[in-house]
Amino acid sequence: MIYKCGTVVTLIDANIKGRISTVQIDFEAVSYKIAYFDGLKRAAEWFNECEFTTEVKQVKVGYK
DSSP states (O other), X not given: OBOOTTOEEEETTTTEEEXXXXXXXXXXEEEXXXXXXXXXXXXXXXXXXXXXXXXXXXXXXXXX
């Protein structure tokens, strides 16, 4: 289960809203690149699920 690209999230440490732009699946680890604004600058960093919150439910991926 993963969060879709485009999902709006809140970064826990900074309390900043951002949007998932990339999902990376490596073996059993999932990382999310989240784009956000830091002041007037746009930034994008990699985060794990434990570093953000969202109200959106995860979706299932894979083959049927």
